[in-house]
Amino acid sequence: MRVSVVKSRLSAYIEGMRQTFDIKGGPQDGRAHLPLVREQLAAQKLDGLYVPHDDEYQNEYLPDANERLAWVSGFTGSFGSAFVFTDRAVIFADGRYTLQVVDQTDPDLWEVQSVPEPGPFGWLKSQDMSGKRIGYDPKLMSPNDVAQMAKAAKAAGAELVGVTDNPIDVAWADRPDQPMAPVVPHDVKFAGKAHDEKRVEIGDALKAEKLDAAVITSPASIAWAFNIRGGDVSCTPLPLGRAILFADGSADLFLDEVKVSDELRQHLGNSVTLRPLADLEKGLADLKGKTVSVDPDVASAWFFDQLEQAGATIVRDRDPVSLPKARKNEAELAGSAAAHIRDGVALTRFLHWLDTDAQSGEVTEIDAAIKLEEFRENLGGLNDLSFPTISGAGPNGALPHYRVSTASNRKLERGSLYLVDSGGQYLDGTTDVTRTVPIGDPSADMRRHYTQVLKGHIALAVVRFPKGTTGTHLDVLARHALWQAGLDYQHGTGHGVGVYLGVHEGPQRIAKGWSPIPLETGMIVSNEPGYYREGQYGIRIENLQYVTAPAQIEGGEIDMYGFECLTFAPLARDLIDLAHLTKEEREWVDAYHAKVYDLLADKLDGPVKDWLRAACMPL
Template identity: 70%
Template sequence: MRQNFDVKGGPQLGRQNLPRLRDAMKAQGLDGFYVPHEDEYQNEYLPACNDRLAWATGFTGSAGAAMVFQDKAVIFADGRYTLQVRDQTDPDLIEVQGLPDPGPFGWLARQSLKDKTVGYDPKLMTPNDLATLEESAKKAGVALKAVETNPIDAAWDDRPAEPMAKVVPQAVQYAGEDAGKKRAKIADALKEDGAEAAVITSPASVAWAFNIRGGDVACSPLPLSRAILKDDGSADLFLDPQKSSDALREHLGNQVRLRPMEDLEPALGELKGKTVSLDPALASAWFFRELEAAGAEITRKRDPVLLPKACKNDTEIAGTEAAHVRDGAALTRFLHWLATEAQSGTVTEIDAALKLESFREDLGDLNDLSFETISGAGPHGALPHYRVSSASNLKLERGTLYLVDSGGQYLDGTTDVTRTVPIGEPSADMKRHYTLVLKGHIALADVRFPEGTTGTHLDTLARHPLWQAGLDYDHGTGHGVGVYLGVHEGPQRIAKPWNSVPLSPGMIVSNEPGFYREGQYGIRIENLQYVTPPESIPGGERKMLGFRNLTWAPLSRDLIDLDLLSPAEHEWVNCYHAEVLEKIGPLVDGEAGDWLKEQCQPL
């Protein structure tokens, strides 16, 4: 079992650890301290040793922050975690506020805290966030202090050890390109920008640029690492020596100097007088401080690895397609189980999550889940990022909907798929809302668009059917996905907020509109798809890009209201199901295979 359903956070952590933190703050002359969720690597998933916000408050959500003072503490979490944050924190000790409004910086700006000193850890904050904190502190009348030792680290007596998983080569048969050639292209890009080196702070970027993978972070095969890429194609790679091996050293070759993590600070000092590219959205303020102190000339540029990593090559696309077909077969077996055994009303959310995990395990090549399975029955389905625990575990009761969002990590690809299914007979409202979501999903799957189009331009397509009914959803419509890397990656995104990165051939994005009726049910339909090269359209004047689907698993035909589908949408569903049967059918036999054939019959 790869999932842990015993939540490790909870109010007891705040009751136990806030006094310790305050003692450590007092020893450093701090009246307050800012606690972000992010760690030194800005990872989405944190190793246990870096989950500082959970240690201090008990809140284990993947986004949030806290302001801790000697006489009060305030935690900030967004709408995804409204219930969780209140369940996991002690209301007598911690006040709950919203994120992003007011957010920690907005809240601080409204306080009157003259002559107070608030500390922050420059290794955990980007310079952009630090600038906002400085502005808020000025309005509140507080002095800011960058700490050398995080007071949480000082107070955390039983802090888990840092992960030390071995770093292994990612074969070219999966990567599609030699790592040396990748870095040579990045070196050429640095020269064009007038930079002599780039400091790469994101473990995902390091993993891609060096064709390596690790196991330091749950659900993402990442090695906790840093790198300095130079304009001659050579590089310094910073890893703990325990993670290395002869095979790794041979793989890296002579152009890469493998150095221990303790060498990172002096290595930054070696960049004195050089023009260095550094990403202010990914690198912490500490990197900027160290490079400025060393006398380097910093150019604030996007991580040069991000865009090449996002635009998958032919090998990566082929591998991802293969991974999705196998994964789709496992998911189809699970959907058959949901349609038969799980209709009893006695199956729980945890039972279902484990059953799906077992079907993926049966494939024989699952390396990890790509995230903790969102297994939401009834009202829990209305929480887009719900995480089931032994304390919250509901039964899949008849007359309700069940939402499952899950994925796997395979050597050749990363999957992420959501399906919503009825348990028992669905209501007319359930069918109507499901069909509106499906109409938005089809619109985004079928769109053609010119070069230069961003995800923001397309987001409205997925929402339009819901908007016409006076409905909406409060999360993004699509995120980038890696290839045996993170299930969430940039720089592309499909969402309401502005994204300046055009969708380009080879980019993988999710297509996941939804609808959530609080306290009753949630609906989301998610497939992954990738951007296809521009092609001419008969009678058209400009070449257009489009999307090619990656995810293959039947939709819930019992939830489709045919009267709401246009003829073109009706045909889309039939064509999709025909292709599901063609690709998945040979891999699913017995009763599940017979069920799949029924599900994929024309509407």
């Protein structure tokens, strides 16, 4: 009986997975919805409206109710923006979505422009908009973006108008309801520290800065600070809400009342006042005369407008939760390590399947993505994906953030490369891992490029660095071998990762662009250099690793930080060109594979265990 229940649950899970590949949206949405928005523009005496992809919470993944850009245009990509005017409409998308934005918008209605150059505000600045009134929703834009847009509008001769009623929201008659998933306590055995202790420490930091309170607008910060999780957003266990943290360690937490249970009230205790989300405006007004910090990078312009009207003294400062959240404690690191080992078992079973059954040339990208999630789901404990799986065969793998759909689905053809970037959400950790494997025999170029990417990955895995080093200082290490060959990749090398939270979190990162945030003990970052040959194949190798406590190197004079690996799954031996690896690099690969086998072998059996033994043999 129990076996049949498990099979039934798995079947339902896989069917749900399959449905995600039928991407909604398309040109028909723009044709149906654009006229409705223009009616609202006329009613509000506006000539245009700026439509960002961002919602009120600046989340990476949005609830269906907040997919305004997709509703008005049909474009479902995760990054973009648009201007809707009474006589034209312009949409902006970056290189990840060059093909998708063209496929999903009506060319008779939408002009497609690029991001970041010139970008929406650069484009606006170059237009003649004399006398036009362009609306924006202050709840959807940061104050910095509003300031940039205002400058561009002035240069174009237009007036920028903040709207109270977003024309899209008014026009969207069948708009889905806002998500109302229950908010649940997150066990301290996973969190590593009680929420009241966290709040007191944050309150002490506010006192040190002579602040009375901080307005916390990031759902991830709220989830971490109060040791709670939710289900309002796909791929990330977030509760959508707001909070005010006070210098004495107490807090007001604003949540929709239907999400609140007696268990949650008991968990939060007397120092946290639960208030309906509808009371947020009043809660901000109560800060009159207080000195309050708000983070302009994650809070919308609406918060600044409300606090200014209330008579609060506003201090623009980083979210005080972001750095404590980024510095993982021992329990969080231990949980992440355990989650990655379980995840590595599922990934190893999948890599064995790729090396055997999937070599036929008949398996599709969707087949492969579903198979990987089936292996993860079979482990038990998987609560969600940490992001939609990137399953890219051949030329689709050359699109770094490709998302397979029924329309783009390709077979894993022999003589090609297959790139899979995926992860899971578990109570004790969040995973994110990329592997690139050959289907059939790889070419000499494939092996050479893979080895150059591997050299960069190794360089970033073994580096030691002094206090004050940021990810910007380290980024060149991952690119060095590629640069020496006249190659590069156009994405960051590493992003922060949460613990049963966002797979992309800051403030730390490893990238070419300047990052002011030093890497500190406990911070988790990805290590993911890549190479992408347009129209042919993509290569990326990604592990997660965390910053170790500073220690002195024998013979050295100062303490140095380093990285400890979290991700364990075999690399593609058939793609490694030994002639291009140094002795030290070969030793690193052998040591890594020895640890992979040591950690995973006892959790596998039969042909998969035999395959792992061969995959982890010394080079």
